[in-house]
Amino acid sequence: MNLLATPSRLDAEAPHQSRRSRTDVAITAIVVLAVLAAIVMGLSTHRFVTLANAKAILTSASLVGIAALGLTLITIGGSAVSLAVSQTVAVAGMVFLSAQSLGLLPAFVIAVVCGTVITGxxxxVVGYAAANPVVLTIAASFAITGVATGVSGGTTVSPTGTGYDVLNATPGGVALSVYVLIVMALVVEWVLRRTGFGRSLYLIGENRPAARAAGLPVGRTTVVAWLAAGALFAVTAAFTAAFNTSANVNLGGTLTFDAIAAVLAGGTPISGGRGSALRTLAGAVLIAAVSDILLLRGYSTGVQIMVKGLIVLFVVVIVHLRAKGRQA
Amino acid sequence: MPSTRTDEPLVRVDGLVKSFGSTRAVRGASFSIAPGEIHALCGHNGAGKSTVVKMLSGQEIPDDGEIRIAGEVRDLRSRQAAQRSGVALVDQELSVVPALTVAENLMLGDLRVGWVNRRRSSGRRFRTLLDSLGLGDIGLDRRVSELSMGERQLIEIARALGQEARLVILDEPTATLSDVESDYVYAAVRNVAAAGCAVLFVSHRLGEVLGLCHNVTVMRDGAVVATTPVAELTIDSLIVQMLGEAPHRLDPRSGDDRGGDADVLTVSGLSVPGRVDAFDITLRAGQVCAVAGQLGSGASDVLRAIAGLVPAATAEVRVDGVAVRPGHPAASAGAGIAFVSNDRKAEGLFLDKPVSWNLLATRLPHVTRFGVINRRRWTATLAGLVELCGLDGRRAGHSVGSLSGGNQQKVFVGRCLGRDDVRVLLLDDPTRGVDVGGRAAIHALLRDAARRGMAVLFSSTELEELLDLADVVVTMHKGVVVQRHEGETAGAVLLREMTHGAATVAEVPR
Amino acid sequence: MVRSHIVHPLPASVHTLTASGRRIRATMALAAVMAGVALLAGACGEGSADGKSGTSGSGGVKGKTINFVGYGKDNPWGAYFNTVFIGKLESAGAKVVDLTTMDPGTAVTNFNQAISNKPDLIVAALLDTSSMVVPIKKAKQANIPVLVYDGRPDPSVDGDVMQVLSDSEALGIAAAQNLVEGLKAQGKESGNLIVITGTKSGFAAQDRMKGFDAELAKTPGYKVIDNQDGNWDPTLSGKIATQLFAKYGCAGIQGAYGMADYMALPIVAAAKQAGCEVGGKNGVIVTGSNCFKVGIDAIKAGTLYGTATEDPGTIAEQTAGYVIRYFNGENPPKKELVKEERVTAQNVDRYAAQCSKA
Structure with missing residues (x-):
């Protein structure tokens, strides 16, 4: 969780922003204090610093984390958030389990295609017609649930084969989903930093009219970001469905807001144009770690949810103050 | 022409001085306006008109000098204070609220409408007010959104009058209006004056100034040149007052044949409903062409339409003979048209991002291979551009927002340069808000671009810029082309065409 | 439809007497008396009285209008319940108006809508017991009888509705019995248990826990070391289980109770990922307490030790039967519990069919 203390700068060409305002120093001090407090809390919590617990934190961060990576692309590209993550995951998960009879790989591919198409x-609509993403995805979430309920008749989908169990494997004692999370985070980070698509995405996210006037492919870039997000949602869906060994329209649960929380807790501003995949990874792990501390210390679910909210609020305020300090 | 003029001035402005930092925007402005008088305030860009207007309407506090209204010295520290002293301002930007009714708009900012608004009594008052402006056929319950732009402007004037104004200031009230709509405004202004108000009329349209006003005060470089009764003025003498005696000549350049005879950009029949009518232009490689026109002339719309940013525009645009799909910025960019907007912040740079990202934003395909950024090409292209734009290479990593206005504009222009695929460079008012040094650097950049074979098309209202930079100047007035100038042209002619339109075509010395 | 007009005066008089008497039993007795009056009215009105008498008067279920404010069909349990329930009543000739939803707020709206529809009966499932208190009282004022199924209503309106309930305590008891049986079979006389419950503020989770604790108290060797709120959410349950296995280690947890099968299976998955053995000679014993197809499969595979029924088909049959008996004037008891069965590997085949519907 101390990943947050050293926010990774995006622009490799600008490692030293020389002028540091007083607010900047104050903000850094607050962040360092908060991280220290969290570390002390963690160290003083019984059984927090164990290998088994570290694995548990990563495992619980992994499913939310993968979906949050997808959401990060949407957010950086200036489309705020998708509020249809849970529903997309539910549908892709149902598709994944019901296609198990075809074998693991075909089922996985079908699920990814499903998630990609729905989100793409x-x-x-957001990229070419400049629709408001929040409104659009709320509408989409109802439509997706409606269609899924109609098609499935509301029943729970059980796996039609056993291939899915491979996704529950624990190579080296760590859940497969953790490896996938880390690999995906690195891939997304690389794409954001090192490809023309990544650069365009940041530019479009920061100033859409300017990107349009500069002749950047605004629509296409936005669509690609959403397609990739959809694929990542589907990966989360496959792992979640495999873990629960069943899927229905409620499979996604509170994933939409958990993923948004991970993106925001990582310090990616909702307004777009900034942020990174590694920040989101850090955000997901931060939330999982704090929930874990609270669980180990015996706090109720209510307190855990409340603290999650406070973390998001804290980081959003800090990010906002930093951005203001930079402009001043 | 005059109505109820007396010798005692209603408004007297004496020795107003205002500096912004080291720039003296206004140095000693004095004039007076009698009741019933329509007084014009003219001057070229940067002459200090708008600063005077701001001081009179309480938006700026003068460093020195005094303002008397009805013989009393007034301290106009805020817009409210100015309103209480009887100064009403009708701004360039309309401030009527389209979603509200006429009556509701008139109530906004009305000092006499208390907390409890009495519909009936104020309704009667508003009715008389509208009737006096010739708006008798407009119901108080009509939504402003149903009215034409000219009628909205009149509602704006009515609102100013409703404040029991003694001095009504109109800042370019007709800039965006059609002739018919402008006529309504003139009639209203005459009514206002006839009612005994003093009117200060700021305009770029010299024809209307001569037709409407009683006296004209001309400003140049922050000082008042003269106040003259219109009877003693012609458009030409007015332009002489505005520009001074120094002759402005369009620099004859030998470079017209530089890029050969190939036509790079051909635009025919460009129309934007309500803004531009049938605009044609042809540009050869290496030519720098200017579209000269004031606010509302359509010059800016022409550039935006060619860049594909105006969905309503119809035009046939060809680059190197290949037709460009209209209304799609990415298609225009793909065809080799680069556009530099006049709004650097909203539609230009990515202020939060490093200089390097901004410079390379429009050429990502050139620094990537299979979509992946090639570091060597990135660094090399960046170094070349930084050099070309005369920027400090060490600041390439700084965010553009931290640079000065002039340097920001260099980055903005620079990102379109040094590319083989850009054939046409469009710049909408390229030196707005840029200081003298920065302006020279940008002019040098543009000339250099032309020398390398680009066709450069820019819009401007600055005579000096037009005369210094352009090989060809096309003047526009109210959405139509007035004249195309190539070779030697006097600045006075350009100014006349920009401010007065085609009426003077015959006098153009060729 | 004529018949429904005749039936109305009856509950009206019941209501008046309830308000003055304020004692339910007295009301019931008086209701029987009033039923006779209604019967006479019915006889006059229609000219054909049937011999049966009861709170609902006459006429059987045929032609009756039932407004059904049940769980929505986007919930698998609800979907199967609704199919069975509506199917059975419609084939008996009743008209069922579907006002089902999974959203507690919409449920209140739909319930109010049902009241204004003036049906012969409202059948409702309570997503949120407290927000349904007022609508139930309104229905009572409007003299519309209400039948609640699955979960019990708020105690303040307990007497105002008829009930066909899942026996939540029995479900909890079955879960405890499964764990004790499984652990004893492994030769463990003591052990640490974890529980991941449904939404703790709901009666279903509270009542199951009550039965579970009571049953477990009989064998003091086994104790619950951690009890977390899983909110009927499989993903959340999986996360909690992952962290609990990290906290206590494989050796620290001998048994686990996930309140529904879809919560028990993520516990199994979490245990496996933590490297813990599940089931068998020495592994963690995991039980659910209401059966789904995935649970039956897991019991057959040996990863889930057992579960209990609470399957939608059985309760739907019984609820529909109750409605028919009610309209037939058989005077069914005000509150009925559905008999729940404990399911383990021994008897799984017997319950496989009824548990595989959702």
């Missing part, structure tokens, strides 16, 4: 369509 929304991206096309």
């Amino acid at each position: 369509l929304q991206g096309a």
Whole structure:
């Protein structure tokens, strides 16, 4: 969780922003104090600093984390958030389990295609028609649930084969989803930093009219970001469905807001144009670690949810103050 | 022409001085306006008109000098204070609220409408007010959104009058209006004056100034040149007052044949409903062409339409003979048209991002291979551009927002340069808000771009810029082309065409 | 439809007497008397009285209008319940108006809508017991009888409705019995247990826990070391289980109770990922307490030790039967519990069919 203390700068060309305002120093001090407090809390919590617990934290961060990486692309590209993550995950998970009879890999591919298409369509409307993503995805979430309920008749999908169990494997004692999370975070980070698509995404996210006037492919870039997000949602869906060994329209649970919380807790501003995949990874792990501390210390679920909210609020305020300090 | 003029001035402005930092925007402005008088305030860009207007309407506090209204010295520290002293301002930007009704708009900012608004009594008052402006056929319950732009402007004037104004200031009230709509405004202004108010009329349209006003005060470089009764003025003498005696000549350049005879950009029949009518232009490689026109002339719309940023525009645009799909910025960019907006912040730079990102934003395909950024190409291209734009290479990593206005504009212009695929460079008012040094650097950049074979098309209202930079100047007035100038042209002619339109075509010395 | 007009005066008089008497039993007795009056009215009105008498008067279920404010069909349990329940009543000739939803707020709206529809009966499932208190009282004032199924209503309106309830305590008892049986079979006389419950503020989770604790108290060797709120959410349950296995280690947890099968299976998955053995000679014993197809499969595979029924088909049959008996004037008891069965590997085949519907 101390990943937050050293926010990774995006622009490799600008490692030293020389002028540091007083607010900047104050903000850094607050962040360092908060991280220290969290570390002390962690160290003083019984059984927090154990290998088994570290694994548990990463495992619980992994499913939310993968979806949050997808959401990070949407957020950086200036489309705020998708509020249809849970529903997309539910549908992709149901598809994944019901296609198990075809074998693990085909089922996985079908699920990814499903998630990609559903999310990509929304991206096309946002990218080309400049629809408000929040409104659009709320509408989409109802539509997705409606269609899924109609098709499945509301029943729970059970796996039609046993191939899915591979996704529950624990190579080296760590859940497979953790490896996938880390690899995906690195891939997304690389794409954001090192590709033309990544650069365009940051630019479009920061100033859409300017990107349009500069002739950047605004629509296409937005669609690609949403397509990739959809694929990542589907990966989360496959792991979640495999873990629960069943899927229905409620499979996604509170994932939409958990993923948004991870993105925001990582310090990616909702307004777009900034942020990184590694920050989101840090955000997901931070939330998982704090929930874990609270669980180990015996706090109720209510307190855990409240603290999650406070973390998001804290980071959002800090990010906002930093951004203001930079402009001043 | 005059109505109820007396010798005692209603408004007297004496020795107003205002500096912004080291710039003296206004140095000693004095004039007076009698009741019933329509007094014009003219001057070229940067002459200090708008600062005077701001001081009179309480938006700026003068460093020195005094303002008397009805013989009393007034301290106009805020817009409210100015309103209480009887100064009403009708701004360039309309401030009527389209979603509200006429009556509701008139109530906004009305000092006499208390907390409890009495519909009936104020309704009667508003009715008389509208009738006096010739708006008798407009119901108080009509939504402003249903009215034409000219009628909205009149509602704006009515609102100013409703404040029991003694001095009504109109700042370019007709800039965006059609002739018919402008006529309504003139009639209203005459009514206002006839009612005994003093009117200060700020305009770029010299024709209307001569037709409407009684006296004209001309400002140049922050000082008042003269106040003259219109009877003693012609458009030409007015332009002489505005520009001074120094002759402005369009620099004859030998470079017209530089890029050969190939036509790079051909635009025909460009129209934007309500803004531009049938605009044609052809540009050869290496030519720098200017579209000269004031606010509302359509010059800016022409550039935006060519860049694909105006969905309503119809035009046939060809680059190197290949037709460009209209209304799609990415298609225009793909065809080799680069556009530099006049709004650097909203539609130009990515202020939060490093200089390097901004410079390379429009050429990502050139620094990537299979979509992946090639570091060597990135660094090399960046170094070349930084050099070309005359920027400090060490600041390439700094955010553009931290640079000065001039340097920001260099980055903005620079990102379109040094590319083989850009054939046409469009710049909408390229030196707005840029200091003298920065302006020279940007002019040098543009000339250099032309020398390398680009066709450069820019819009401007600055005579000096037009005369210094352009090989060809096309003047526009109210959405139509007035004249195309190539070779030697006097600045006075350009100014006349920009401010007065085609009426003077015959006098153009060729 | 004529018949429904005749039936109305009856509950009206019941209501008046309830308000003055304020004692339910007295009301019931008086209701029987009033039923006779209603019967006479019915006889006059229609000219054909049937011999049966009861709170609902006459006429059987045929032609009756039932407004059904049940769980929505986007919930698998609800979907199967609704199919069975509506199917059975419609084939008996009743008209069922579907006002089902999974959203507690919409449920209140739908319930109010049902009241204004003036049906012969409202059948409702309570997503949120407290927000349904006022609508139930309104229905009572409007003299519309209400039948609640699955979960019990708020105690303040307990007497105002008829009830066909899942026996939550029995479900908890079955879960405890499964754990004790499984651990004893492994030769463990003592052990640490974890529990991941449904939404703790709901009666279903509270009542199951009550039965579970009471049953477990009989064998003091086994004790619950951690009890977390899983909110009927499989993903959340999996996360909590992952962290609990990290906290206590494989050796620190001998048994686990996930209140529904879809919560027990993520516990199994979490245990496996933590490297803990599940089931078998020495592994963690995991039980659910209401059965789904995935649970039956897992019991057959040996990863889930057992579960209990609470399957939608059985309760739907019984609820529909109750409605028919009610309209037939058989005077069914005000409150009925559905008999719940404990399911383990021994008897799983017997319950496989009824548990595989959702």
